[in-house]
Amino acid sequence: MSLRRSAAIVLRQFYLMRGSAARVVPLFAWVGVDIVLWGFMSRYLNALTSAGLNFVVTLLGAVLLWDFFTRVMQGVTMTFFEDVWSRNFLNLFASPLRISEYLGGLIMSSIVTSLAGLVFMLIIASGVFQLPFFGYGVVLIPALLILFFFGIALGIAATGMVLRMGPAAEWFVWPIPALLAPFAAVYYPLTTLPRWMQYASRIIPPSYVFQNIRGLVSGGTVSWASLAFGAGLALLYLLIASWFFSRMYRHGVRTGLIARYSSETLN
Amino acid sequence: MYGDNAAVDHVSFEVTSNEIVGLLGPNGAGKTTTINMLLGVLQPSAGDISIAGVDLTRDRSVALGCTNFAAVYAQLPGNLTVYQNLRVFGLIYGVKQVATRIHEVLREFDLIRFRDTKCGVLSSGEQTRVSLAKAMLNRPRLLLLDEPTASLDPSTAHDVRAHIREFASSGSGGVLWTSHNMYEVQEVCDRVLFLSRGKILLEGDPRRLPEERGKASLEELFIAVAREPLSLEISEQ
Numbered sequence: 001m002s003l004r005r006s007a008a009i010v011l012r013q014f015y016l017m018r019g020s021a022a023r024v025v026p027l028f029a030w031v032g033v034d035i036v037l038w039g040f041m042s043r044y045l046n047a048l049t050s051a052g053l054n055f056v057v058t059l060l061g062a063v064l065l066w067d068f069f070t071r072v073m074q075g076v077t078m079t080f081f082e083d084v085w086s087r088n089f090l091n092l093f094a095s096p097l098r099i100s101e102y103l104g105g106l107i108m109s110s111i112v113t114s115l116a117g118l119v120f121m122l123i124i125a126s127g128v129f130q131l132p133f134f135g136y137g138v139v140l141i142p143a144l145l146i147l148f149f150f151g152i153a154l155g156i157a158a159t160g161m162v163l164r165m166g167p168a169a170e171w172f173v174w175p176i177p178a179l180l181a182p183f184a185a186v187y188y189p190l191t192t193l194p195r196w197m198q199y200a201s202r203i204i205p206p207s208y209v210f211q212n213i214r215g216l217v218s219g220g221t222v223s224w225a226s227l228a229f230g231a232g233l234a235l236l237y238l239l240i241a242s243w244f245f246s247r248m249y250r251h252g253v254r255t256g257l258i259a260r261y262s263s264e265t266l267n
Numbered sequence: 268m269y270g271d272n273a274a275v276d277h278v279s280f281e282v283t284s285n286e287i288v289g290l291l292g293p294n295g296a297g298k299t300t301t302i303n304m305l306l307g308v309l310q311p312s313a314g315d316i317s318i319a320g321v322d323l324t325r326d327r328s329v330a331l332g333c334t335n336f337a338a339v340y341a342q343l344p345g346n347l348t349v350y351q352n353l354r355v356f357g358l359i360y361g362v363k364q365v366a367t368r369i370h371e372v373l374r375e376f377d378l379i380r381f382r383d384t385k386c387g388v389l390s391s392g393e394q395t396r397v398s399l400a401k402a403m404l405n406r407p408r409l410l411l412l413d414e415p416t417a418s419l420d421p422s423t424a425h426d427v428r429a430h431i432r433e434f435a436s437s438g439s440g441g442v443l444w445t446s447h448n449m450y451e452v453q454e455v456c457d458r459v460l461f462l463s464r465g466k467i468l469l470e471g472d473p474r475r476l477p478e479e480r481g482k483a484s485l486e487e488l489f490i491a492v493a494r495e496p497l498s499l500e501i502s503e504q
Contacts, residue, residue, distance in 0.1 A: 008358035012344075015351045086344035091401075094306035094341075095359045096332035254310045259303040 001104065005097050009105025010112070013079050027113055028120045031067045035121050038063040039129035058217050059187065060131050062210055064121050066186045069147040069206060070177045071117040075110025076155025077162075077173050084167050089261045093253075099246055106159070107152055114151070139216060142227045143209045149234035150205045153241040154180075160245035163252060166261075185210050205234040274300040275465040279314075282409060282441035287431065289452045289473060290445045292462035293493035298445045301462070302338070302411050305443070307331055319408040332361060335405055337398040338413035345387020349378055349397050352386060353404060360405035372400040375430060391418040399427060408440040415444070416451060428455050449473075449485040459485075461492045468492055 017023045042055035049055075083089055092102065125131035134140070158173040165172075181187075183197060184206040190198050201207040208230030212222050252258035275297040282288045290298050303309035305316060307327050316323040319333040343352040350369065357365035373379050376396040381389060386397055395418050402410060412431070416424040432455060435442050446452050452459060453473045461469035469476065469492065473485055482488040 002361070004361065005359050008355045011358065012347065012351075012355045015347055015355070020346075082344075082346075086346055087342075088344050090306075090308060090338075090341040091343060091356070092359070094308050094331065094336060095356070096328040096361065097359050098328050250310075253308060256300075256303065256309045259299075259306075259308045 001098060001100050003104075005101040006104035006108060008097075009079065009102060010108045013082065013109045016082060027071070027117055031071065031117045031121050032124060034063055034067050035060070035124045036128070039125065039131075042129065054217075056129050056131050057135075058214060060125055060129055061133065061136065061213065061217075062186050064118075064125055064131070064133070065143065065147060065209065065213070066177075066181065066184070066206070067121060068114060068118050068144070069151045071114040072110055072148050072151025073155040073158070073177060075113040076106045076152060077158050078113075079106045079109040080155075080159040080162070081170060084162065084170070084261075087261070089258055093249075093258050099249055103156060103242060103245065106155070110152065110155065114148070136213060136216065139212060139222050139227070142224075142231055143213060146205050146209050146227070146230045146234045149231070149238050153234065153237035156238070156241040156245050160241070160248040163245070163261075164248040164257075180204060180206070183207065185214075189214060203233065205230040205237070208233075273465055275304075275311075275462075278462070278465070278467055280460055280467065280470075282443050284408070284441050285435055285438055286458065287435050287442040287444055287456050289456035289459035290443055290462060291449075291452060291459050291489060291492075293489075296462040297465040298462055299338075299413060300465075302336070302413050302443070302445065305334070305409070305411055306336055332405070333408040334411060335360065335402040335407040336411035336413070337395070337402040337415050338411075339395065339415075339417050340413070341398070342394045343386050343397055343401060345385060345394075348383050348385050349373070349389075349400075350382045352397065353401060356401050357404050362405050365404075368404060372403050375403065376400045377426075392420060392423055395419055396423070396427070399430070403430075403434065406439050410434065410440055410442045412442060412444045414446055416446065416448065424451070431455065449489055453485050461489075463492050 038060050039056070042060045045055040045059070046053070083092060122133055126133060136143070154176060158176060161172060162169045182193075183201045183204050185193065185201060186206070190201055190207060190211055193201065208226050212227055216222055249258070252261070278297070278301060280288070290301060292298050300309065304311050305318070305323075307323055307330070310324075316330075318330040321330040321333065323330040343356075347355070350373075353369045353372065354365065357369060362368050373382055376399055378393070378396055378400060381393060381397075386394055389397065395415065399412075399415060402412070410431075415431075416427055419427060428451060431442055431444070434440070444452075444456060456473050459469075459471065459473045459476065460467050469480070469488075471479065477483065477485050477488045480488055480491070482491060
């Protein structure tokens with residue numbers, strides 16, 4: 001595997017962003033809006049309740065982590081979509097670029113953009129709403145890693161789906177985080193959910209993050225075993241997603257879809 | 268095979284260094300399918316492809332590192348400048364001293380003044396020259412050109428042909444060239460392969476082949492291949 005070739009994908013993304021406010025602003029705008037909205041909501045809820053519950057720590061912290069996960073996933077898919085929109089697949093896939101190198105480039109781009117979004121959210125959440133983010137302690141390390149790996153896994157799986165189904169399938173990708181959020185128990189404890197949704201949550205790694213952080217904030221302890229399980233699950237999904245993308249790519253090469261990708265008549 | 272249809276069948280040929288081979292045939296004959304297979308974006312149902320002695324299926328990345336291509340349907344991303352595109356593909360193809368090499372190909376294809384222009388705002392002819400510059404970046408052992416002069420004016424097309432001839436004669440590599448311009452094919456190609464319905468029907472020197480087949484010109488031979496391939500197959504037997 002050549003890092004140089006993966007770096008070429010990152011460089012391409014850097015060139016695109018450097019000259020385009022339309023690409024840079026969304027990296028910060030949506031997460032900024034979310035933090036401001038939920039920041040005021042948390043303050044309002046704090047004012048309503050007198051039992052010493054701090055919604056800034058529980059709710060705003062959860063929103064921040066969920067937005068980080070969303071940015072990670074979209075970091076992968078947005079880099080991939082640049083190749084869809086510019087009809088660049090033939091140039092890329094008829095080159096020495098390996099699939100692992102291409103995916104490596106997508107992941108590296110996502111690391112940069114999601115970290116930029118995370119820092120921006122932290123500045124607003126800490127500066128304006130006094131979120132003591134680092135007060136969560138060392139649990140942040142596995143929490144961020146689980147969200148990162150699962151975000152990457154979903155991003156790769158989503159790109160594999162678009163590779164297989166064609167450019168129009170892009171519209172299946174955008175709602176994925178919103179569809180998962182109820183099961184991930186971002187805003188409420190898992191016990192709030194009906195039984196069947198609680199079972200579904202067990203296979204969604206972020207649910208282990210949010211359950212543990214919520215438990216910690218309410219004075220409980222962190223279950224490292226459940227976090228380890230969540231991390232293992234996220235890594236398993238990452239492997240499955242990479243295998244899925246590779247399979248979709250091989251299908252495209254076998255059937256000629258890659259060569260004719262820009263056409264809409266893929267199915 | 269596309270489903271039950273054989274797009275190409277028993278196509279076997281070799282392109283040697285210093286040689287420009289023309290791949291000719293009517294629309295749908297299998298030229299682009301053949302090129303796509305050579306580029307590794309379409310897997311043949313059977314058979315082997317070897318580029319510079321490297322098996323494409325077994326060692327895809329190394330084999331494709333020895334090749335490059337330009338095609339009218341594969342322009343470089345329009346949202347990057349000429350230099351940015353060449354830089355990105357220079358890294359992908361592992362070009363050494365990439366900045367120097369980019370400058371060389373920009374000069375070779377008269378693109379210096381467009382260095383910092385976004386490819387999307389260039390004319391189709393200029394975009395084709397950028398694609399050709401990218402195709403030359405890694406000094407490929409096998410250069411694949413799918414109708415490279417289709418959108419060029421006669422003067423620019425003439426210059427491009429000269430560049431490709433120079434590339435081949437310098438011993439850098441061989442060229443597989445598709446074109447519907449028979450004048451161009453006769454001027455540039457050392458050898459031609461006529462494809463019809465996915466099979467190689469004829470092969471030979473484009474300057475002698477028409478006479479050998481009782482035709483007045485290469486164009487007339489092309490029309491015969493397109494309209495009456497069976498008669499040529501029979502005369503071949």
